[in-house]
Amino acid sequence: MINYLKLNKLLYILAFLWVIGSLMSCAGGRLKINNLSSFTAQHSIQRNELEKVIYTCQINGGYLWKKYSLSGLLLIKKMDDESSRVVFQNEMGMTFFDFEWDSLHQFKVLSIIDKMNHEALIKTLKKDFEVLLRLYPAIQLENLKSDGSYIMLNLPKGKAVYTLLPQNYLQNVFIVDDANKKIVSFLATPFQNNSVPSSMTIQHHKANFDIHLKQLHQ
Amino acid sequence: MTLLIFLTLHFIDIEYIMKYGLGLCLVVKMMLSNSFDMHAQNLNEVFAQQMHKTTSVTSQFKQTKNMKLLKEKITSTGIFYYKKDNKVRIEYQHPYNYLVVLNNGQMYIKDNFGKVNQINTKNSQLLKAVNSIMIDCMNGNILNNKEFNASTTQTDKQYLVHLVPVSAEMKKMYNNIDVVFDKKALHVVQVKMAEISGDETLMEYFDTKTNTAVDDKLFKIK
16 A cells, blocks of 8 residues: 555646646746947838748647648749738648738738637747738838847837848747747848748747748749 | 647648548559449449559659639649559659558558658558559459549540449538540540539549559558
8 A cells, every 4th residue: 555655646646747748848937138329220121022932841749649740732822912921731732720810910810721720829920920021000110129149129019029130131039938949949040131931940938849841932 | 628629630640641542442442443444233243353454553643733713733743653562652743742552451651841641541440441442443342432423534535434423421522523644545545523512623544554564662651
């Protein structure tokens, strides 16, 4: 009986340590940025100007012992009417979702499969693409701050921080909370300010899922 | 929110596999049914006879996804293999690598990033249903599939099978699916899947060979 109780206690301790370990592994840490000064014209953020980009896309995640993985093609296209579309479909052509931002950057879900049609997921994906493609209303772009290494702008919730490289290139991007704790990390290859990276991993530290993107050249 | 996103994506995965499985069944059916009798009452018999004769199929394919509203076409190419019994390999080779192997209830998927997923289709009710449809594809009963209403037409050179979804699940995805057979060779040459959104996926098959030697290693689930 005593041995059983000890074993039971040990299992609880191991489970507790495992949960703590899992939580720590999900944490994104804090982004070390100085007090950023006011925006100067030489450090700006430009919207993606590419007419079309196709990525191969993989989404991985898990909860406790269960894991999942989805893959397909992600099409980003700028339309003639200045709206932007992001479409995710599987390799055999079935569309998972079709998102639109009109010329005024108003977001709309044009189609989504039932099983993805959840507000929390749509909000997360919307925010990811808005940060990636810089689909910000003009008023947000007027409130940029920079120290020459990072450029930051306020989102409705949290902040987006872009890593600046010389010659108007960008690299990693982060969404952080008010205490600069990373919520989402976009780990990208260097890309021009008016473009998108050729490959990238988007890590959601709280939601514990990640998106891998690799540009496809047809 | 974390839990919600997990749950959402977890069930997407099952849904994805299920729908994907149904899609595969169609492809298998199309590739195997290299003879077609326009009289519905004889169709199952002809199909079953043909299944008995066919031990393997190999074919090149070209897939074109036509996104009408986006005015965009995405094209990919690859090789399709079937070997009796219950073995299928669909290998996308350009412009991305994507591999699906079906072997006796096991599904193996390797995506463009090299990530492998292996699924036992017997471990869930949904996948069991998919598996039973796959078996129907193999034994010639797929034409009795209650998911579609079938009608047929023909030209000098081709047979056309027009499939309209019946079940609510399939109706959410497709308006119709058209399968075109070459009359002389009795091979499937084209499959066009028209989605509810207006988009279309066209599969074109060429260089089809039947009853040639196909290595079992191609269907190995690692």
